[in-house]
Amino acid sequence: MVNTCRSVAAMLGFFDRLSWVQRVTTAVLVMAAVAVVIFEGLSVDAVPGAIGIVICGLLPLAALLMSTLSAWVVSGIAAVSIAFTIISPRLPVPPDNTFGTIELLGLAILVVRVVIQFRPLRAAWLTTLLFGAATVLPLRLDNYDRIEYMIAVIVAGMAFLVLLGMYMRLYDRRRSVGFELERQTQRLEYARDLHDFVAHHVTAIVAQAKAVRFTTAAGMAPSPEALDDMLARIEKAGSEALVSMRSMITVLRDDSAPVRPHRTLGSVVAAAAENFAGPPVTVSIDSDLAARELPQETLDAAKHVVQESLTNILRHAAEVTRVEVSAVDSGGSLDVTVTNDGIAASNGLPSGGFGLVGLAERVESAGGHLNAGSTGAGWAVTAVLPSSKS
Known part of the structure; x- marks a missing residue:
């Protein structure tokens, strides 16, 4: 009784996921198949x-x-079919003009679904x-x-459907693997964007706050103008961080590019x-590159x-007095270089260690390469x- 209720629920769930056109089409096909089955039954004399x-x-x-097949359901259907085939010749009046065309089609489609749905070992014995x-x-x-010719045709057709099911399973x-790779690539892209959008502005906020605290702790209170x-x-850095976050959220919520x-x-x-919060940045760009249309x-x-x-x-440099950004055209490629004359230091700022990794990936x-x-x-x-553009 429980299995029957589950089977009915599975059928209802199957219909719930269909559009109204699919429901009508499915209902028509099912009614036509049921009518053929009944007609086949009426054609048998006994x-x-x-x-x-x-x-x-x-x-x-x-x-x-059913939206999801059960191994017990499939094996039960096969067992009932084989049992009726065994007892048919022993009936007072065996079938003489049909052995069950719709049943054959149903078993054939079940073979494809079994190969696709079940794990290899279980699919092997159910398919058998x-x-x-x-x-x-x-x-x-x-x-x-000439019943042997009919059996040979059925064997060839079922073998083809097994191969079809294996192909569809592989497909x-x-x-699925391609979808997972796409999701992984998307996650990496989101991680890089979060790092690029947020870390830059938040680092500027932290650096400016530390500068205020350092100046105050040294007993040199900044002037009102400097403090302002x-x-x-x-x-400004906080506002830009919010703008960047809103822009990223907008992209994530909107499917359009x-x-x-x-x-x-x-x-x-x-x-x-x-908006660099450190020493002044010197920018040097080749004149022909500055306005050129690039990819x-x-x-x-x-x-x-x-x-x-x-x-x-x-984050990582101290005693920096000079920062230079340059961009030059070196024989068909663009070289962008950022240099500083500082020494390595942690500066008390947290680092997740993903900056250069994500930058190299980008x-x-x-x-290019980094x-x-x-x-x-x-x-x-x-x-x-x-x-x-290539």
Whole structure:
């Protein structure tokens, strides 16, 4: 009784997930199949044979309407079919003109679903049961000529459907793996965006706050003008962090691609460097590069290289007196370099260790590569990016 209730619930769930057009189409096909099964039953002269043909034809139809198959249901259907095939020749009047066409089609479709749905070991023995049940169906007929040819055709057809089910199983697996890879790539992109959007502005806030505390603790209270300037920088960095978060949330909530304004390398580098909370930044860009139209991926990568490099200066460098950002065209590629003359220090700021990793991934996704290391008198980060669309 419990299994019956679960089967009915599975059928209802199956219909709930269909659109009204699919429901109407499914209902019409089911009614047509049931009508054929009943017609096949009426064509049998004896009542026992007619009842067996109808029951064996309706059971696969009921199973096909379930959203999730059960191994017990499939094995039960195959067992009932084989049992009726065994007893058919012993009936007073065996079937003489049909062995169950709809039943054969139902068993064939069940084979495909079993191969797709179940694990290999369970699918193997269930497929064997269904294969055997379908193959021996012609043995129900009484004195039918050349029955061996009919069995050979059924064997070939069932073998083809097994291969079809294996192909569809492999296709579903590949699609699932591809979907997981896409989700992983998307997660990495979100992680990089969160780091780039938030870390830069929050680091500026922390650096400015530490500067105020350091100045005050040293007994050199800043003038009202200097204090107002520091607080204004903190306020501006906080506002920009909120704007960046809103922009990212908007992109995440909206499936349509955002429309980006036309940007040049000069404007991108200037926007990344203008809010730096450390020493003044010297920007040097080749005149022919400043206004040249570059690939969108290159501009995005260049912006993040400058922004992340400046953020790392606040986090990991001390005694910095000079910061330089340069961009040059080196034989068909764009070299963006950020250098400073500081020494390595933690500055008391937290670091997750993912900045350069994410930056390297972003640069590589744009078709370039990233180099970072000591220059002997400071630190340099260089990104080599494509300057033209491939």
